[in-house]
Amino acid sequence: MNKTSKLITVFIIFLAICGNIQAQNKGFESRIDSVLKLMTLEEKVGQMNQYNGFWEVTGPAPKDGNAKMKYEHLKKGLVGSMLNVKGTAEVRKLQELVMKETRLKIPLIFGFDVIHGYKTISPIPLAESASWDLEAIEKSARIAAIEAAAVGINWTFAPMVDISRDARWGRVMEGAGEDTYLGSKIGIARVKGFQGNDLSSNNTIAACAKHFAAYGFIEAGRDYNTVDIGTYTLHNVVFPPFKAIIESGVRTVMNSFNVLNGVPATANKFLQREILKDKWKFDGFIISDWSSGAEMINHGFAANLKEVAETSANGGSDMDMESLAYVSHLKEAVENGKVDIKLVDDAVKRILRVKFELGLFDDPYKYCDEKREKELIRHPDHIAGVLDMAKKSIVLLKNDKQLLPLKKTQDKIAIIGALAEDKDHPLGSWVIGADKGTAVSVLEGFKKYNNNFKFAKGANSTFEQDEKGFAEAVALAKKSEIVVMVLGEGADQSGEARSRTTLDLPGSQQKLLEAVYAVNKNIVLVLMNGRPLAITWADKNIPCILESWHLGTESGNAIAQVLFGDYNPSGKLTMTFPRNVGQVPIYYNYFNTGRGDYQPHRYWSHYIDESNAPLYPFGYGLSYTQFEYSNLQIDASNQSAVKVQVTVKNIGKLAGEEVTQLYIRDKFASFVRPVKELKGFKKFALAPNESKVIDFVLTEAELGFYTDKGDFIVEAGEFEVMVGTDSQKLLKGGFVRK
Ligand code: NOJ
Numbered sequence: 001m002n003k004t005s006k007l008i009t010v011f012i013i014f015l016a017i018c019g020n021i022q023a024q025n026k027g028f029e030s031r032i033d034s035v036l037k038l039m040t041l042e043e044k045v046g047q048m049n050q051y052n053g054f055w056e057v058t059g060p061a062p063k064d065g066n067a068k069m070k071y072e073h074l075k076k077g078l079v080g081s082m083l084n085v086k087g088t089a090e091v092r093k094l095q096e097l098v099m100k101e102t103r104l105k106i107p108l109i110f111g112f113d114v115i116h117g118y119k120t121i122s123p124i125p126l127a128e129s130a131s132w133d134l135e136a137i138e139k140s141a142r143i144a145a146i147e148a149a150a151v152g153i154n155w156t157f158a159p160m161v162d163i164s165r166d167a168r169w170g171r172v173m174e175g176a177g178e179d180t181y182l183g184s185k186i187g188i189a190r191v192k193g194f195q196g197n198d199l200s201s202n203n204t205i206a207a208c209a210k211h212f213a214a215y216g217f218i219e220a221g222r223d224y225n226t227v228d229i230g231t232y233t234l235h236n237v238v239f240p241p242f243k244a245i246i247e248s249g250v251r252t253v254m255n256s257f258n259v260l261n262g263v264p265a266t267a268n269k270f271l272q273r274e275i276l277k278d279k280w281k282f283d284g285f286i287i288s289d290w291s292s293g294a295e296m297i298n299h300g301f302a303a304n305l306k307e308v309a310e311t312s313a314n315g316g317s318d319m320d321m322e323s324l325a326y327v328s329h330l331k332e333a334v335e336n337g338k339v340d341i342k343l344v345d346d347a348v349k350r351i352l353r354v355k356f357e358l359g360l361f362d363d364p365y366k367y368c369d370e371k372r373e374k375e376l377i378r379h380p381d382h383i384a385g386v387l388d389m390a391k392k393s394i395v396l397l398k399n400d401k402q403l404l405p406l407k408k409t410q411d412k413i414a415i416i417g418a419l420a421e422d423k424d425h426p427l428g429s430w431v432i433g434a435d436k437g438t439a440v441s442v443l444e445g446f447k448k449y450n451n452n453f454k455f456a457k458g459a460n461s462t463f464e465q466d467e468k469g470f471a472e473a474v475a476l477a478k479k480s481e482i483v484v485m486v487l488g489e490g491a492d493q494s495g496e497a498r499s500r501t502t503l504d505l506p507g508s509q510q511k512l513l514e515a516v517y518a519v520n521k522n523i524v525l526v527l528m529n530g531r532p533l534a535i536t537w538a539d540k541n542i543p544c545i546l547e548s549w550h551l552g553t554e555s556g557n558a559i560a561q562v563l564f565g566d567y568n569p570s571g572k573l574t575m576t577f578p579r580n581v582g583q584v585p586i587y588y589n590y591f592n593t594g595r596g597d598y599q600p601h602r603y604w605s606h607y608i609d610e611s612n613a614p615l616y617p618f619g620y621g622l623s624y625t626q627f628e629y630s631n632l633q634i635d636a637s638n639q640s641a642v643k644v645q646v647t648v649k650n651i652g653k654l655a656g657e658e659v660t661q662l663y664i665r666d667k668f669a670s671f672v673r674p675v676k677e678l679k680g681f682k683k684f685a686l687a688p689n690e691s692k693v694i695d696f697v698l699t700e701a702e703l704g705f706y707t708d709k710g711d712f713i714v715e716a717g718e719f720e721v722m723v724g725t726d727s728q729k730l731l732k733g734g735f736v737r738k
Contacts, residue, residue, distance in 0.1 A: 058083075114153060128393055157254060168222070171495065257295065284353070394569050415453050428550030480520060525538055572659050617728045618678075625651075670713075721733050
């Protein structure tokens with residue numbers, strides 16, 4: 001591309017970004033200013049204050065939820081937002097209170113953790129990401145938004161776009177895995193699903209990019225722990241998904257609990273002012289995480305709530321979730337000259353802007369329609385949508401002996417494991433809106449295909465050692481032809497504040513698996529979990545392994561469809577599965593060490609008791625059919641749009657879907673580059689014997705990277721291009737960039 005056309009392209013992209021943001025903002029600025037002019041300082045500070053409701057708690061809070069004080073503050077206009085208020089009637093009650101009692105009648109915005117559904121529950125986000133199906137993911141977020149909007153919610157605290165490489169961290173269930181490129185695409189799809197094209201419609205809600213920033217890099221995977229990360233990784237791995245979804249129009253951002261470069265994210269000017277608001281021109285608002293402001297006292301950063309208010313406001317945090325710092329001290333901080341009123345005005349304008357965009361000023365009750373609530377909650381289309389998402393999220397990890405798919409006429413089946421009959425755990429971790437016991441269990445799903453089974457619990461999925469049920473399970477396995485074992489983690493063993501030091505099957509489940517294996521080797525292991533598990537023994541011994549995560553409301557139906565071959569599994573892992581927790585953090589796009597791969601001497605980078613290799617690599621997943629890759633073609637004649645083509649053929653007997661993945665390596669650069677990086681993927685269906693030419697284009701956006709200062713550069717030199725079915729089985733080629 002010559003200089004002029006480059007400039008034109010940049011200008012067009014700039015216009016598109018501005019157009020997107022401005023389309024949302026159209027016409028509101030003068031209305032925002034006129035409201036701001038009417039506001040007292042106290043009322044401005046009130047807008048910057050968010051309280052938790054009085055029923056659900058998703059963070060440390062006093063038992064009574066400080067209800068009396070909160071009602072008083074609501075009446076005085078000292079609250080801009082509530083979170084965790086459940087149901088249309090309750091939302092209406094609080095909105096009415098504010099509309100009747102406060103001087104300016106500025107509507108509240110109601111936030112809620114609608115992470116993977118409200119009542120109709122989708123798979124956990126990590127599971128959804130394994131589908132690599134952006135359309136389905138967008139649809140799943142759309143369903144969540146429709147249901148949430150129907151119960152009065154107008155703002156979700158999702159998507160979480162934290163990249164993480166550490167499966168010990170329980171919150172990996174809430175993200176899209178370890179890869180920045182895929183994570184950005186999925187983030188955009190989820191924002192589109194939540195926000196739609198028109199934020200003012202009564203079935204769209206504002207989304208929230210969280211947690212800014214680097215929360216996924218907490219030390220040792222222990223939740224809320226400190227982060228120590230270099231700026232090069234920050235710019236190349238952590239920031240891009242945030243930047244991508246800000247460009248796609250996400251209206252709010254949540255900061256994070258962690259400290260970054262010695263400064264807690266809530267007071268971090270570099271993150272919130274320099275990067276988000278100045279460099280990326282984000283014009284929505286930033287909410288703190290739950291009491292992340294007040295927690296700066298424990299960090300040893302602020303001496304008291306007064307300093308919390310000053311440093312958070314100066315640092316760029318616009319709304320305070322449950323710290324009580326702004327409502328108690330921000331007015332005084334402005335009056336004492338510790339915080340410039342211009343910063344407060346800017347924060348309030350951002351909050352009002354989103355309220356205007358949602359249409360709350362035009363009709364504060366637009367989300368409060370009980371008729372809509374009745375009509376839309378658990379709508380059959382939503383059930384069908386989450387079922388579709390659930391089956392696409394399942395990953396087939398192993399299918400030796402071709403035990404799968406099971407025959408619908410198969411006799412003498414044993415189903416073993418507490419999770420098989422469970423109707424809560426399959427819902428997953430973030431289900432504050434869901435009703436208990438509403439997941440279809442594996443047993444229920446299975447029955448629809450085949451009733452020739454007997455069930456034995458064997459062992460609980462808790463961390464307790466409990467072998468009481470072993471004898472019954474082993475006896476059943478002995479007289480069965482095939483054993484389906486449903487093992488893994490309960491919903492409460494992943495998620496927030498659910499970090500683990502091992503990645504084994506919890507409690508006695510590993511022992512149970514081995515005991516059953518001793519009497520019957522025909523085992524299909526169905527895993528239910530919220531994070532990668534180190535199932536090395538199972539991989540070595542168990543012929544079939546199906547990763548089913550926590551799939552939500554339709555879990556059992558989705559699993560049964562895959563087990564019996566009504567749906568051919570197409571999911572691929574988005575987080576590396578380690579052999580051993582000691583390998584963590586483990587990820588596919590690492591930098592080579594100076595000692596490279598295997599060396600015939602002892603002085604290379606390795607473990608002496610385990611291989612470096614993952615158990616299952618990023619991008620991995622099998623199908624009931626097989627795909628063959630051939631004829632990789634690379635055409636670099638246009639250096640700004642390098643064409644890559646590969647032929648994929650279905651050489652098995654069944655129709656199936658494949659995800660073709662494209663990786664590159666910038667071989668020698670002024671900054672060390674990863675051994676491979678995902679830069680494209682396509683999901684498509686192939687009938688038996690059918691083949692397709694799959695093509696990709698690599699532009700400067702894919703070929704470049706950020707320096708440690710955050711400048712985007714594209715360098716000349718040799719590039720390796722790799723295309724295939726996962727991050728390890730790849731056809732290789734390359735080109736030279738001049
Ligand atoms: C704390 C979590 O970190 C955040 O993601 C969530 O949105 C808030 N609590 C509100 O529940």
